[in-house]
Amino acid sequence: MRRLTRVPEALVGFGILSALAVMALAASMLFPGDPLAIKGAPLLPPFQDWSLPLGTDRLGRDVLAELFHGARTSLAVGIAAAAAAIAVGAVIGTLAGFAGGIVDEVLMRITDAFQTVPSFLLALAFVSVVGPSLTVVVIAIALSAWTGPARVARAEVLSIRERDFVAGARVIGMHPLEIALREVLPNAVPPVLALSSVIVASAILIEAALSFLGLGDPNRITWGGMIAEGRTVLRSAPFLSIVPGVALVLTVLGVYLAGEGVVEGTAVRKGLS
Amino acid sequence: MTGPLVSIRNLSVSYRRDATSPSLRNIDLDIIAGERLAIIGESGSGKSTLALAIAGLLPSTATVDGAILWSGQPLLPRGGRDIGFVFQDASASLDPVMTVGRQIAEVARTHLGLGWAQAQHRALELLRRVRLPDPDTALGAYPHQLSGGQRQRVAIAAAIAAGPRLLIADEATSALDTIVQAEIVALIRQLVVEDGMALLFVSHDIALAAELADRIAVFRSGEMVELGTADAVIQAPGHAYTRKLLDAHIGLDAAPMIAQAGHGHV
């Protein structure tokens, strides 16, 4: 952890993410009540009224409140979807890699099938069929995101399986299940975790896109929804789309930088004799 | 007569920015043109660090004190051109996606300014010199298609392609089996004699050094504890550590450690 503080990407990335987390957590405190409630005159530009620092949208709702509440949705979906994808993918990948043979073949063909469908279309199709809600959106995104972790986990396990310390564990008579869980899995996880920032970032973007198309959870404020709302008044009140758009960009950037920073900071450096 | 090829004066190297726990301490050493000098030491002795320092291959974060003079000038030799380096792991020093012939040709092109055709010709010539079987086919082969010993021959060819005056071999045979090791050592000896190169041979194997080197330097924990002709160091070592290394060597003439026959088997 100490080394992380010396990596500039990590600092910027985690800085942005911390700000985002604060936004998400403090949303109810700073902006109590329903963010969808009408607070003032519609289409008020930002920085005019200091009780409504970012102005209001077409219906007179507080843009800043919407932004903060939207942060919750984005972060929640991003993290939940990534966690689900990684958990499912890592288990499937480890099983395939360790079992080998027909189990490996079957699982990999299933992975291929899911991977050939473009992730956004798959999410779109799923939400259209099942109906929009936060849980459904999370599942929809995880449905295609699990394939990456699965492949990485399997590749790691295939190489770890051949290493001498697995052979050593077999020689002392360790049960294969214990070998898989105690010796192989902990060593296979780090590369899978390296994917997590990409998955979180892409999950946030897919959620925004789904909301933009009106397929997000209708009871929640989302940045994608805000951008969609701002479409009709793009000329007269561009800030309605730009503000959540910038927030989205910064979030994805933050996630990406944090991920890069962690990889940099935890890279093993070998010395020389 | 000109001075030594390389003069190392009071060299200290540390891999940490704060210069603590130095890997090399106050090393004074000359490498004479055309000589074969072996650096012997165990792990942590600093022998590889010395080789990398001379070749200018230390990481930029390393702290270096003291001087390395090349023909009397501060170290300005061009890597690949004046110094050839052979690593322990040939797979690590060869580009896996480039054919062997092309890699050697590139060295010749870059450092000798040869055109492509000339460079290819030189590469073929070098593959013959390093006694790679079927050199014409080898030109188009990729590193993974060759055996460990063959890869090391390619690495040597690339190292000498530009006609350097100093060849550094850093544990170049340690990953090879005994028979291949003997062949590679013989090859290196022949090449340096034919081309009049100086050889810096880093190894943990004192017997190997004894067979190959004119002079031997013994390193321990970053310091040079002994330096002398191979004969002198082996037959009449001055330092207790050298004597310890010699005694610890288990050669074909060593006394058996086990009890003799009659141990209970047929």
Add this chain to the structure above:
Amino acid sequence: MSEPLLAVSGLTKRFRRGGTTVTAADDISLFIAPGETLALAGPSGSGKSTIARLILRLIEPDAGRVDFEGGDFLALRGATLRTRRARLQMVFQDPLAALNPRATVARVLDDPMRIHGLASRGERPDRIAALLERVGLSPGLAGRHLHEISGGQRQRVAIARAIATKPSLIVLDEAVSALDVSVRGQILELLLDLQRTERIAYLFVSHDLGVVRAFAHRVILLEDGRIAEQGDARAVIDNPQSTIGKALVAAVPRLPRTQD
């Protein structure tokens, strides 16, 4: 002659590499008596490491029979195989690669005792201390991580783990090859001491003929998966008859010593 501890006959293994089939072990037969050291030597690719791993069943052979302590070792499966493994252990060349990189010394020694039920949880720390002392290490090392101790100490820990289950045969796969010269002799002495007191046989895979000559009772020289020559270690190495034997011996670097 008393029954051999290990009797191998007709051991064969073929690998498919690229389009061709490589015979790593070709109809190998050998035996080891209790408390004896048999060395397997040969150039790289000769099959010595493969044969050792076939005997340990880390790789399954294509054909052959392995009799260990009077029983058919290849016929064992599952839990019975795992139980039997207590008697047949291995020490690898690189202890950092052969033991879980995240493990502590204590855990490394705890695992075999726990798996084979050799001591209750309360007794294990004492047993671990005793094992460490047996291999010449201070019991205080138990809490350290493997990467915190020296190479020689790591190999002693690997040996301690191998003897924890009181085996009758240990496979030493280039077990001293990666060690510093000054440490090598000490580890070999330790192994000999253990052999004498615990009556452990060794299958010693090595490319270093000097060490083989000093340490082993008998040697088998391999070439391309086949036995080229075998016999008393000093007899074979001092006077090799086979081509590969002569080549191997000629290739050993010699230290010109005018010593007694």
